[in-house]
Amino acid sequence: MKTLSFAGREMPVIGAGLWGIGEGIDAHAQRRALDAAFDAGLVLLDTAEMYGNGASERVAGAAARSARAQGKDVFVVSKVLPSNARPQLMRTALTRSLHNLGLDYLDMYLLHWRSTADLALVAQQMHEFVQEGLIRHWGVSNFDVADMQELLAVPYGEECACDQNLYNLANRGMDHDLMPWLRDHHIPLMAYSPLGDGGPAGTRVMVNNTEVKKVAARHHASAQQVMLAWCVRxxxxxxxxxxxxxxxxxxxxxxGSLELDEHDFAALDSAFPAPTSKQRLAKL
Structure with missing residues (x-):
């Protein structure tokens, strides 16, 4: 299993997103899936206060607590809405998320998107949460290069430990500038919707692509496994x-254990070319 350095520890390159729980995805089914994945070695769970109005956090917390009781070192990520990214509201939002999760602290807390949030105030508040032991690390989501540059220029901005963005074979605009920038600054990318853009059409375009199918057949893998292995390459x-x-x-x-080679990457690049110029950051 491939790993990467993430928030001070070696982490498997595949985690689990919990978007949609309470909004069409059955909580009991999700819990069963997470328990099976924990047994396979999965570590990271990603949720947010807005997912199902806290329903996702409750499922994530119950799953994490159960896994930790079995000695599994689960890493929990949640997110604060930009409308709550103000000093007092942010503390209230974090307290509510911890209550939903049934946890004493978050491993990672993200600003869900930029909007009109004051980055200096957000960084200051995140720093205070770390000092108080309420969170261990913090980061951002849906931030492009200019946003990241502005963040790193404010006090405590250099503590940002992650940028979470939409990234998959059919949405690879970040390859032009954001991905290299994050690597240069040693800030990991957390890729959401790596198997599609949230709708069946985007997923079908990749799963049914001839080159994706050929690569999958060469490795005796599924198309989805190829798409994920490409994403974390x-x-x-x-x-x-x-x-x-x-x-x-x-x-x-x-x-995360599938090794693609240069011929595989060339085939996938031919089907889904890398951008040749700056692209608008894809978001859901």
Whole structure:
């Protein structure tokens, strides 16, 4: 299993995203999938206060507590809405998320997107949360290069430990500038929707692509496993696919052991070319 340095520890390159719970995805099914994935070695869970109005956090917390009781070192990520990214509101939001999770601290707390949030105030508040032991690390989501540059220029901005963004074969605009920038600054990327853009059409485009199928056949793997292995190819990316199917989530996790070669990458690049100029950051 490939790993990367993430928030001060070696982390498997595949985690689990928990978007959609309470909004169409059955919580019991998701819990069964997570338990199976933990047994396979999965470590990281990604949730947010806005996912199902706290329903996702409750599932993540219950799963994490159970796994930790079995000696598994689960890493929990949640996110604060930009509308709550103000000093007092942010503390209230974090307290509510910890209550939903049933945890004393978060391993990683992210600003969900930029909006009108004051980055200096956000960094200051995040720093205070770390000092108080309420969170261990913090980062951001849906930040492009200019946003990251502005963040690193404010006090405590250099503590940012992650940038989470939409990234997959069909949405690879970040390859032009953001991905190299993050690598140069030793900030890992957490790739959400690595198997699609949240809709079936985007997923089908990749899964049904001829080159993706050929690469999968050469490796006796699924198309989804190839897509995930491609996503984490640079050693600075952790992907968080979502699935409430135990078999699928375990297969997703094992994608971190799939080794693609230069011929595979060339075939995938021919089907989904890298950008040749700056692209607008893709978001959901």
């Amino acid at each position: 640079d050693g600075n990316t952790l992907a968080i696919p979502q699935s409430a199917n135990p078999e699928h989530l375990v297969q997703d996790f094992h994608s």
